[in-house]
Amino acid sequence: AQTVTQSQPEMSVQEAETVTLSCTYDTSESDYYLFWYKQPPSRQMILVIRQEAYKQQNATENRFSVNFQKAAKSFSLKISDSQLGDAAMYFCAYRTSYDKVIFGPGTSLSVIP
Protein backbone atom coordinates (compact mmCIF):
# COMPACT_ATOMS: atom_id res chain seq x y z
CA ALA A 1 0.00 0.00 0.00
CA GLN A 2 1.14 3.51 -0.70
CA THR A 3 2.14 5.69 2.23
CA VAL A 4 3.22 9.30 2.59
CA THR A 5 5.50 10.46 5.39
CA GLN A 6 6.24 13.98 6.55
CA SER A 7 8.85 13.77 9.28
CA GLN A 8 8.62 17.40 10.43
CA PRO A 9 5.39 18.03 12.38
CA GLU A 10 6.35 21.69 12.90
CA MET A 11 8.78 24.09 11.31
CA SER A 12 9.50 27.78 11.51
CA VAL A 13 11.23 30.25 9.20
CA GLN A 14 12.19 33.87 9.41
CA GLU A 15 10.38 36.18 7.04
CA ALA A 16 12.28 36.51 3.72
CA GLU A 17 14.30 33.35 4.39
CA THR A 18 14.07 29.97 2.66
CA VAL A 19 12.61 26.82 4.17
CA THR A 20 12.37 23.24 2.91
CA LEU A 21 9.61 20.84 3.94
CA SER A 22 10.34 17.13 3.58
CA CYS A 23 8.16 14.38 2.20
CA THR A 24 8.84 10.76 1.39
CA TYR A 25 6.46 8.22 -0.05
CA ASP A 26 6.34 4.54 -0.71
CA THR A 27 4.93 3.02 -3.88
CA SER A 28 5.51 0.30 -6.42
CA GLU A 29 3.90 2.28 -9.22
CA SER A 30 6.02 3.96 -11.88
CA ASP A 31 3.56 6.61 -13.04
CA TYR A 32 1.84 8.85 -10.52
CA TYR A 33 1.32 12.43 -9.40
CA LEU A 34 2.56 14.21 -6.32
CA PHE A 35 1.11 17.35 -4.76
CA TRP A 36 1.72 19.87 -2.05
CA TYR A 37 -1.40 21.41 -0.55
CA LYS A 38 -1.57 24.37 1.80
CA GLN A 39 -4.20 24.86 4.51
CA PRO A 40 -4.03 28.32 6.13
CA PRO A 41 -5.58 28.65 9.59
CA SER A 42 -9.37 28.43 9.35
CA ARG A 43 -9.22 28.65 5.58
CA GLN A 44 -9.74 26.37 2.62
CA MET A 45 -7.08 23.89 1.47
CA ILE A 46 -5.52 24.90 -1.83
CA LEU A 47 -3.03 23.34 -4.22
CA VAL A 48 0.48 24.79 -4.07
CA ILE A 49 2.32 22.73 -6.64
CA ARG A 50 2.16 19.41 -8.47
CA GLN A 51 4.66 17.07 -10.08
CA GLU A 52 4.14 14.33 -12.64
CA ALA A 53 6.42 11.40 -11.90
CA TYR A 54 7.33 10.91 -15.56
CA LYS A 55 8.77 14.43 -15.73
CA GLN A 56 12.38 14.74 -14.66
CA GLN A 57 12.24 18.50 -14.38
CA ASN A 58 11.29 19.80 -10.95
CA ALA A 59 8.10 21.82 -10.83
CA THR A 60 8.23 25.51 -9.93
CA GLU A 61 5.44 27.97 -9.09
CA ASN A 62 6.75 31.44 -8.28
CA ARG A 63 8.43 31.18 -4.85
CA PHE A 64 7.57 27.51 -4.49
CA SER A 65 9.65 24.73 -5.99
CA VAL A 66 10.09 21.03 -5.43
CA ASN A 67 13.03 18.68 -5.32
CA PHE A 68 11.70 15.45 -6.77
CA GLN A 69 13.98 12.45 -6.36
CA LYS A 70 12.12 9.54 -7.90
CA ALA A 71 14.61 6.82 -7.04
CA ALA A 72 14.73 7.96 -3.43
CA LYS A 73 10.94 8.50 -3.37
CA SER A 74 11.44 11.97 -1.99
CA PHE A 75 9.42 15.09 -2.78
CA SER A 76 10.46 18.14 -0.78
CA LEU A 77 8.96 21.63 -1.03
CA LYS A 78 11.14 24.72 -0.97
CA ILE A 79 9.62 28.08 -0.14
CA SER A 80 11.84 31.03 -1.01
CA ASP A 81 11.52 34.57 0.34
CA SER A 82 9.01 33.39 2.96
CA GLN A 83 6.08 35.68 3.67
CA LEU A 84 3.71 35.93 6.62
CA GLY A 85 0.95 34.56 4.41
CA ASP A 86 2.90 31.33 3.96
CA ALA A 87 2.10 30.32 7.53
CA ALA A 88 -0.11 27.27 7.21
CA MET A 89 -0.35 23.52 7.43
CA TYR A 90 1.30 21.89 4.42
CA PHE A 91 0.30 18.46 3.22
CA CYS A 92 2.21 16.28 0.83
CA ALA A 93 -0.04 14.00 -1.22
CA TYR A 94 0.28 11.12 -3.67
CA ARG A 95 -2.31 10.18 -6.27
CA THR A 96 -2.63 6.47 -6.94
CA SER A 97 -3.51 4.94 -10.27
CA TYR A 98 -7.01 4.41 -8.93
CA ASP A 99 -7.55 8.15 -8.41
CA LYS A 100 -7.29 7.91 -4.65
CA VAL A 101 -5.13 10.56 -3.04
CA ILE A 102 -3.10 9.68 0.02
CA PHE A 103 -2.07 12.53 2.29
CA GLY A 104 0.80 12.81 4.71
CA PRO A 105 0.21 13.91 8.32
CA GLY A 106 1.14 17.51 7.56
CA THR A 107 3.80 20.05 8.58
CA SER A 108 2.77 23.18 10.43
CA LEU A 109 4.85 26.11 9.18
CA SER A 110 5.23 29.28 11.22
CA VAL A 111 6.71 32.44 9.74
CA ILE A 112 8.52 34.72 12.18
CA PRO A 113 8.42 38.44 11.39
Next chain:
Amino acid sequence: DVKVTQSSRYLVKRTGEKVFLECVQDMDHENMFWYRQDPGLGLRLIYFSYDVKMKEKGDIPEGYSVSREKKERFSLILESASTNQTSMYLCASSTGTGVHEQYFGPGTRLTVT
Protein backbone atom coordinates in the same frame (compact mmCIF):
# COMPACT_ATOMS: atom_id res chain seq x y z
CA ASP B 1 -13.01 29.37 -10.29
CA VAL B 2 -14.01 26.02 -8.96
CA LYS B 3 -16.23 26.30 -5.97
CA VAL B 4 -16.88 23.55 -3.46
CA THR B 5 -19.30 24.39 -0.70
CA GLN B 6 -20.28 22.51 2.43
CA SER B 7 -23.59 22.96 4.19
CA SER B 8 -22.23 23.91 7.60
CA ARG B 9 -18.94 25.23 8.99
CA TYR B 10 -19.73 24.12 12.54
CA LEU B 11 -22.12 21.45 13.74
CA VAL B 12 -22.90 20.09 17.20
CA LYS B 13 -24.83 16.83 17.49
CA ARG B 14 -25.71 14.38 20.22
CA THR B 15 -24.59 10.78 20.40
CA GLY B 16 -26.92 8.53 18.44
CA GLU B 17 -28.26 11.25 16.13
CA LYS B 18 -28.28 10.79 12.37
CA VAL B 19 -26.11 13.45 10.79
CA PHE B 20 -26.06 14.68 7.20
CA LEU B 21 -23.15 16.61 5.74
CA GLU B 22 -23.75 18.09 2.32
CA CYS B 23 -21.21 19.04 -0.33
CA VAL B 24 -21.88 20.79 -3.63
CA GLN B 25 -19.43 21.56 -6.46
CA ASP B 26 -20.14 23.79 -9.42
CA MET B 27 -17.56 22.64 -11.98
CA ASP B 28 -19.18 19.47 -13.31
CA HIS B 29 -16.46 17.32 -11.74
CA GLU B 30 -16.86 13.57 -12.02
CA ASN B 31 -15.02 12.68 -8.81
CA MET B 32 -16.03 13.65 -5.30
CA PHE B 33 -14.45 12.74 -1.98
CA TRP B 34 -15.10 12.87 1.75
CA TYR B 35 -12.18 13.05 4.18
CA ARG B 36 -11.85 13.49 7.88
CA GLN B 37 -8.95 15.49 9.22
CA ASP B 38 -7.49 14.85 12.67
CA PRO B 39 -4.32 16.36 14.16
CA GLY B 40 -1.25 14.26 13.44
CA LEU B 41 -3.14 11.96 11.09
CA GLY B 42 -3.55 14.19 8.07
CA LEU B 43 -6.56 13.56 5.85
CA ARG B 44 -8.08 10.12 5.76
CA LEU B 45 -10.41 9.09 2.98
CA ILE B 46 -13.87 7.98 4.08
CA TYR B 47 -15.68 7.48 0.75
CA PHE B 48 -15.36 8.64 -2.81
CA SER B 49 -17.50 8.61 -5.93
CA TYR B 50 -16.59 8.48 -9.62
CA ASP B 51 -20.05 9.19 -10.91
CA VAL B 52 -23.67 9.62 -9.98
CA LYS B 53 -24.98 6.75 -7.87
CA MET B 54 -21.50 5.24 -7.65
CA LYS B 55 -19.49 5.03 -4.46
CA GLU B 56 -16.32 3.40 -3.26
CA LYS B 57 -15.11 2.84 0.27
CA GLY B 58 -12.04 4.68 1.35
CA ASP B 59 -9.74 3.81 4.21
CA ILE B 60 -12.12 4.47 7.12
CA PRO B 61 -15.73 3.88 5.96
CA GLU B 62 -17.01 2.30 9.17
CA GLY B 63 -19.88 4.25 10.69
CA TYR B 64 -20.42 6.32 7.56
CA SER B 65 -22.42 6.09 4.36
CA VAL B 66 -22.73 8.37 1.34
CA SER B 67 -25.20 9.35 -1.32
CA ARG B 68 -24.69 10.83 -4.75
CA GLU B 69 -28.00 11.30 -6.53
CA LYS B 70 -26.82 14.25 -8.62
CA LYS B 71 -23.43 14.90 -10.14
CA GLU B 72 -22.85 18.12 -8.23
CA ARG B 73 -23.87 16.87 -4.78
CA PHE B 74 -22.21 14.33 -2.50
CA SER B 75 -23.63 13.69 0.96
CA LEU B 76 -21.94 12.08 3.94
CA ILE B 77 -24.21 10.38 6.45
CA LEU B 78 -23.37 9.38 9.98
CA GLU B 79 -26.05 6.83 10.75
CA SER B 80 -25.64 7.03 14.53
CA ALA B 81 -23.14 9.66 15.58
CA SER B 82 -20.57 8.73 18.18
CA THR B 83 -18.08 10.86 20.10
CA ASN B 84 -15.16 9.35 18.17
CA GLN B 85 -16.61 10.90 15.02
CA THR B 86 -15.89 14.38 16.36
CA SER B 87 -13.59 15.76 13.68
CA MET B 88 -13.12 18.13 10.77
CA TYR B 89 -14.79 16.82 7.63
CA LEU B 90 -13.53 17.96 4.24
CA CYS B 91 -15.21 17.47 0.90
CA ALA B 92 -13.25 17.62 -2.36
CA SER B 93 -13.88 17.23 -6.07
CA SER B 94 -11.75 16.63 -9.14
CA THR B 95 -12.08 16.01 -12.85
CA GLY B 96 -12.00 12.49 -14.20
CA THR B 97 -9.18 13.19 -16.63
CA GLY B 98 -5.71 14.70 -16.49
CA VAL B 99 -3.92 15.57 -13.32
CA HIS B 100 -6.95 15.20 -11.05
CA GLU B 101 -5.91 17.84 -8.57
CA GLN B 102 -8.52 18.13 -5.88
CA TYR B 103 -10.51 21.21 -4.97
CA PHE B 104 -11.59 21.40 -1.37
CA GLY B 105 -14.55 22.82 0.48
CA PRO B 106 -14.09 24.92 3.63
CA GLY B 107 -14.72 21.99 5.94
CA THR B 108 -17.30 21.16 8.59
CA ARG B 109 -16.16 20.93 12.17
CA LEU B 110 -18.45 18.36 13.76
CA THR B 111 -18.66 17.92 17.51
CA VAL B 112 -20.57 14.95 18.88
CA THR B 113 -21.45 15.21 22.56
